[in-house]
Amino acid sequence: MDLEALEVECDILIPAALENQITVQNAPRIQAKILAEAANGPTTAAAEDILLKKDIMLIPDIYLNAGGVAVSYFEWLKNLSHVRFGRIGKRFEQTTNENLLRTVEKTTGKS
Secondary structure, three states: OOOHHHHOOOOEEOOOOOOOOEOOOOHHHOOOOEEEOOOOOOEOHHHHHHHHHOOOEEEOHHHHOHHHHHHHHHHHHHHHHOOOHHHHHHHHHHHHHHHHHHHHHHHHOOO
16 A cells, blocks of 8 residues: 555645554654544554654544544434434424423422
């Protein structure tokens, strides 16, 4: 695999396909100002130390991929319950309102 593309001067480098692509061998030659990890674990721990010493800003994969994980969770819920996203939101809102109403009734002693 040709890894020279990782070493090109750029503002933002986004390794997005494979893990362990930035290692101690090529980290010293990375010229990006920001490295945004879109793949799972594209940078080894030893390479991360080198990049941080070079003042390259790292955006870890766990932060960069958080939106995708959240969307996957909502898709999973939708598939389990066999309902549309709008209906899930409406159900959540209805349950929240019912809980709030019960709490007010319990606190005031009035229904």
